[in-house]
Every structure is written in structure tokens, then in C-alpha cells.
Amino acid sequence: MTARPAHPRRELLRELLLALLPLLATVTLLGLITQPAYIALTNGGKGLSPYAYQGLVQDLLQYRVATLDPQVTPEERTERYQQALSSASNRKQYAYLNDLEASDEFRLSAVQRGLEQRTPQGLQRAINEAVALNNLVRDYSADQGAAYERAFVELRRALIGSAIFSGLLSLVLILRALLLWRADQVRAQRREDRQREALRLASHEMRRPLQALLLAADALRSARDEGMQQRLLTQIEDSAAQLASRADLTRLNDLYLDVTLRVQPTDLGELVRRFSSSRVHVTAPSPLVWPVDANRVRQMLENLVENAVKYTQGTVEVTLDAPGGAPRVQVRDHGPGISDELRGRVFLPYERGPQSLGPGSGLGLPLVRRYAHAHGGDVMLNHAPGGGLLITLTFGQAVTQVAAPVPVRKLTPG
Amino acid sequence: MTLPHLARLALSALLLHSAAAQTWGAPASWKPFTYARAAQPTPVRKPGERVMLQLDGTSGTLKLTLRQLQAMPAVRYATLHRQLKQTFTYQGVTLRDLAARGGFAGKDLRVYASNGYFTTIRASDYMNEPIMLAYSADGQAITTLQKGPLTVVLPAQPARLHTTEYGAAWVWYVERIAPLT
Numbered sequence: 001m002t003a004r005p006a007h008p009r010r011e012l013l014r015e016l017l018l019a020l021l022p023l024l025a026t027v028t029l030l031g032l033i034t035q036p037a038y039i040a041l042t043n044g045g046k047g048l049s050p051y052a053y054q055g056l057v058q059d060l061l062q063y064r065v066a067t068l069d070p071q072v073t074p075e076e077r078t079e080r081y082q083q084a085l086s087s088a089s090n091r092k093q094y095a096y097l098n099d100l101e102a103s104d105e106f107r108l109s110a111v112q113r114g115l116e117q118r119t120p121q122g123l124q125r126a127i128n129e130a131v132a133l134n135n136l137v138r139d140y141s142a143d144q145g146a147a148y149e150r151a152f153v154e155l156r157r158a159l160i161g162s163a164i165f166s167g168l169l170s171l172v173l174i175l176r177a178l179l180l181w182r183a184d185q186v187r188a189q190r191r192e193d194r195q196r197e198a199l200r201l202a203s204h205e206m207r208r209p210l211q212a213l214l215l216a217a218d219a220l221r222s223a224r225d226e227g228m229q230q231r232l233l234t235q236i237e238d239s240a241a242q243l244a245s246r247a248d249l250t251r252l253n254d255l256y257l258d259v260t261l262r263v264q265p266t267d268l269g270e271l272v273r274r275f276s277s278s279r280v281h282v283t284a285p286s287p288l289v290w291p292v293d294a295n296r297v298r299q300m301l302e303n304l305v306e307n308a309v310k311y312t313q314g315t316v317e318v319t320l321d322a323p324g325g326a327p328r329v330q331v332r333d334h335g336p337g338i339s340d341e342l343r344g345r346v347f348l349p350y351e352r353g354p355q356s357l358g359p360g361s362g363l364g365l366p367l368v369r370r371y372a373h374a375h376g377g378d379v380m381l382n383h384a385p386g387g388g389l390l391i392t393l394t395f396g397q398a399v400t401q402v403a404a405p406v407p408v409r410k411l412t413p414g
Numbered sequence: 415m416t417l418p419h420l421a422r423l424a425l426s427a428l429l430l431h432s433a434a435a436q437t438w439g440a441p442a443s444w445k446p447f448t449y450a451r452a453a454q455p456t457p458v459r460k461p462g463e464r465v466m467l468q469l470d471g472t473s474g475t476l477k478l479t480l481r482q483l484q485a486m487p488a489v490r491y492a493t494l495h496r497q498l499k500q501t502f503t504y505q506g507v508t509l510r511d512l513a514a515r516g517g518f519a520g521k522d523l524r525v526y527a528s529n530g531y532f533t534t535i536r537a538s539d540y541m542n543e544p545i546m547l548a549y550s551a552d553g554q555a556i557t558t559l560q561k562g563p564l565t566v567v568l569p570a571q572p573a574r575l576h577t578t579e580y581g582a583a584w585v586w587y588v589e590r591i592a593p594l595t
Contacts (some may be wrong), residue, residue, distance in 0.1 A: 049581065052497070059529055082558030083529055083587060089559065093497035 018173060026166040033158040037151040050137040052094045056111065057130045059084040064123055088112040088126065096140060106132040194257055201256040204363045205246045208302055213239035245295045256367070259374040261293035263398045268327050271297055272320045275305045284320035290327050290395055296371045301329065303364035304391050308333040312388070326377070327395045334388040343381050374399060438520035438541055447508060447544045450490035457481045466564060467547070469516035470592035476516055480549060480563070483507055486515070489544045493570045496584045498560065504567045506548035509540040518593035525566060526590040533582045534594055544569055547588055561586030
């Protein structure tokens with residue numbers, strides 16, 4: 001039976017968290033692995049703009065043109081000078097100026113000094129220095145571009161890696177869901193198999209009391225004396241009681257699968273003697289009281305005696321004794337016996353004796369063994385001395401419950 | 415009416431809507447700016463007085479002297495100059511008022527400097543924020559060393575105006591403003 005989850009809400013929460021896992025893992029992973037590239041990109045802003053350095057060179061050149069052009073008024077010349085000086089003296093308008101100056105010999109202060117000399121030579125030095133700084137920043141900018149490119153490549157790799165990871169994680173979760181679903185299918189199949197087995201056993205075990213009942217009812221019609229009628233009526237009552245005992249649909253599991261006994265002290269001798277007939281010779285001490293489930297013991301004996309009567313022609317001897325203190329029932333026939341190979345298999349469900357010997361479903365002996373185990377004993381098949389089969393049924397201390405053996409079948413549905 | 419028809423209709427409605435958002439309507443509907451001083455009567459240019467700014471509108475050119483600029487409504491605020499890395503309280507005329515004076519408010523502007531530099535300032539920026547053409551810093555005329563006498567200044571807020579993207583908008587030595595054609 002499938003157990004219902006003990007904490008459905010907790011289970012639901014767990015499944016939801018598992019479903020969210022790829023999302024959370026991917027976001028966390030992306031956040032972590034894109035961090036270096038992110039820092040590289042944000043620290044550099046949108047890239048270095050070398051315009052300030054170009055602007056310095058332009059201002060200096062424009063001032064130089066103004067000094068050479070006779071058309072330019074002194075005021076305009078001064079304004080050009082001031083503009084160039086404004087750029088040459090304001091370090092703050094240049095990005096990465098400290099880095100650039102540290103990397104090489106060129107200095108903005110040299111530009112300012114040259115400019116402030118207000119001589120053609122000084123101006124030329126200032127222009128040369130400014131052009132040099134311009135070259136440095138161009139290379140610096142190219143390096144920064146390359147760093148950006150590397151950061152982008154890493155970012156791309158990280159994104160692809162995350163996608164693969166997230167995909168694999170999803171795959172694992174889907175596989176897990178598939179396995180869970182398949183386990184459910186297997187459980188459902190097993191449940192169905194057990195129900196089918198219980199119904200088969202029930203129908204197998206109801207057949208005999210039903211036949212006895214029908215025979216008795218038929219005989220009752222032609223019974224002449226009152227004594228015979230009373231015996232037949234008692235037999236009908238007994239059969240009906242057995243039917244009721246074996247067909248309690250609410251107890252099918254207790255009756256046939258995970259056997260639960262209703263144990264009470266019972267005279268086994270009386271139980272065994274019921275099977276006495278023209279072909280069945282019973283030897284039983286009286287009384288031999290032992291705690292058993294009388295109905296189940298009767299079913300065991302029915303199966304054993306019926307098999308012996310059905311598959312052999314001669315007499316059948318049923319003996320009850322208690323050699324070691326615990327009761328023992330032996331059923332001996334004088335038939336051909338069974339092969340060693342078959343003897344190993346008769347306790348498996350649906351295995352029957354020689355196929356030609358009669359109808360049956362092969363469920364009797366497996367059920368006998370199950371009931372015997374429940375009673376703390378067992379059932380064994382041996383070759384009888386002088387030919388025939390000797391079945392020994394032993395009893396021990398009955399246990400309350402014996403689980404049905406797990407059906408041997410492949411664990412996949414269908 | 416089929417589904418593609420409806421989709422096309424919705425798309426054109428969307429495009430028309432965004433196009434409509436580009437028109438600025440009457441000056442009364444513009445976002446209000448806080449002025450430090452209201453407009454004064456425009457002084458007449460004296461003989462020999464230097465023209466400081468030229469507004470090249472579609473219908474003609476308007477030349478303004480410093481006194482004429484100072485007579486226009488003035489805004490005043492403190493902000494950190496992006497290239498000087500120094501905070502001044504600037505006073506000047508908003509680009510929006512200058513564009514309106516030139517008859518091209520709502521159009522993207524090209525602002526030219528006397529050293530050959532120019533850049534474009536988007537209408538969506540100067541129509542909504544009091545970006546100014548400053549003529550004074552801390553109450554003094556702006557020197558050439560401080561990128562004057564006329565320099566574009568962006569307000570301290572919103573913060574996006576101080577990102578790299580707006581670095582080029584701080585035009586120094588401004589001498590001409592024209593709509594982007």
C-alpha cells in the first residue's frame with residue numbers, strides 16, 4: 001500500500017523549492033561568475049574618452065596659429081592663450097593622467113611651463129609634450145578596449161556555463177520526477193497484483209465449502225430419514241460458516257496476504273478426524289489441544305488431503321501426533337510421488353502437479369506454507385518409505401501476523 | 415478585421431503616440447523652472463559692445479551681448495563642474511529660454527565653442543532640466559581659465575546628468591547655439 005505523505009504541506013514546500021532550484025542556482029551562479037567582468041566594466045565606465053588630450057593639442061595649435069596670423073587681434077590672441085592655459089593648467093579634466101604620467105616621462109606641467117614662457121620655442125615644447133601625452137592615452141585606451149573585450153569573452157563563457165549548469169540541473173530534476181512517477185506506477189502495480197492474488201486465493205478457498213454445500217443441498221432433496229436430513233443440514237451450516245470465514249471481503253488481506261490469525265486453543269484431533277472417509281484413514285490422539293486459528297488449520301488440511309485424494313488412486317493416511325511436544329500432521333499417499341525438481345517449485349504460486357491429473361490453480365500449497373509459517377511451523381514434502389508422497393505439517397508458536405512474500409516480478413510496469 | 419490588421423493598427427497607434435510625445439506644446443505646459451530673477455527690459459547694444467552669443471534660428475540670426483543675456487530670466491544653482499572638479503554657484507540663462515528666444519524650442523540643439531568644439535544637447539534634456547548657459551560663477555564673471563565667459567552648466571540633479579554620457583554636454587567658451595537640422 002502507498003503510504004500517504006506524513007506532512008503533505010512540508011512535502012509540497014520541498015517540491016516547490018526543488019522546482020525553484022534551477023532559477024535560484026542560475027541567478028546566484030550568474031551573479032557570482034559575472035562579478036569580475038562586471039567590476040571590470042563598471043570601473044572603466046563607458047570607456048576612456050581621450051578627447052580632453054586631443055582638445056589640449058588643438059587649443060595649443062590654435063594659439064600658435066593666432067600668434068602667427070597678423071589678422072588676429074591682440075584680444076583674440078590673449079583669449080586663445082587663456083583657453084590653452086586653461087586646459088594646460090587644469091589636471092582634473094584629464095582621465096587617467098596620473099597613470100599615464102607614472103608610466104612615462106611626459107608631463108602636463110611641462111606643457112604648462114612651455115606655454116607660460118610665451119616664446120615660440122616654449123610653445124613648440126608644449127605642443128610636443130601634449131602630442132606625446134595624446135599618444136600615451138591612445139595606447140592606454142586601446143589597452144582598455146582589449147580589457148573590455150576580454151571581460152566580454154569571459155562574460156559570454158560564464159553565461160554559456162551557467163546555461164549548461166542550469167540545463168543539467170533541470171535535467172536531473174526531470175529525471176527525478178520521472179523516477180518518482182515510475183516508482184508510483186510500480187507501487188500501484190504491486191497493489192493491484194496483491195489484490196488480484198487475494199481474490200484468486202479467496203476464490204480457490206471458497207470452492208470446496210461451496211461444492212460441499214451444493215452436494216449437501218442436493219442430497220437433502222432425496223434424504224429420507226430425519227437423522228440424515230439433520231446431518232446434511234449440519235453440513236450445510238458448516239459449509240456456509242466456512243464460506244463466511246473465507247470470503248470476508250473486508251479481511252482479504254488478513255486472510256490471504258499479510259496473514260493475521262485468530263488464535264485460540266483448539267482440539268486438533270477433532271479437526272483432523274473430520275477428514276476421515278473411505279479413502280482417508282485418520283489416526284489422531286484425542287484430545288490434542290494447541291493454540292491455532294481453527295479455520296486456517298482446516299484450510300491447510302483441506303488442501304493437503306484434497307491434493308492427495310485428487311492426484312493419487314489409493315488410500316491416504318492422515319496422522320496427528322506430537323513427537324517433540326508440538327503437534328505434527330502427516331499426510332501420506334501411495335501415488336507416484338513428485339520429482340525433486342517439482343518438489344522445489346510446488347510452493348511457488350501457480351505451480352501444479354502433473355498437468356493431466358486434474359484442474360486446479362496451483363495456489364493450495366503456497367497458501368498452506370503461508371498459514372504454516374503464521375502458526376510458527378512449516379510444511380515439507382518427502383518421499384514416503386515404500387513409495388508415495390509424505391507431507392509433514394508442523395506447528396509452533398503462532399505469530400500474530402506474517403507478511404505476504406513480495407511477488408517475484410520485474411519492477412517495471414507493464 | 416483580421417488579427418494582422420489589428421496588430422498593425424495597434425502598432426501605428428503606438429508609434430503615433432510616441433511621435434506625439436515629442437511635441438512640446440505651449441510654453442505654459444512646460445515643466446516649471448525656479449528662477450532667481452525675472453526677465454528685465456532688453457538693453458540696446460551699444461556701439462562697439464561685444465557680441466557674446468549668436469542664436470541661429472530658422473528665421474534668422476539673433477546676436478546677444480552679455481548685458482542682453484543678463485536681462486533674460488536667470489536661474490542660479492550650485493553644481494560641481496565636471497572638468498574643473500570644483501563646485502560653483504552658477505547663474506545664467508536656461509537653454510530652453512535661449513531656444514525659445516531663437517524660435518527653436520523643442521528641437522535638439524548644437525552648441526558651438528570658440529575653440530571649434532561643438533556637441534548636441536537633446537531637447538528631452540534641456541526642455542525638462544534647467545541646463546543653463548552660465549555667465550557668472552559665485553557672483554563673478556567666469557574667466558577663460560574657468561572655461562568662461564559663457565559655459566554650459568548642468569544642474570546637480572538628476573544624477574544621470576553627471577554620468578560619462580553627459581560629459582560632452584559641458585561646453586566651454588560657448589559662442590553659438592543652433593537647432594540641429
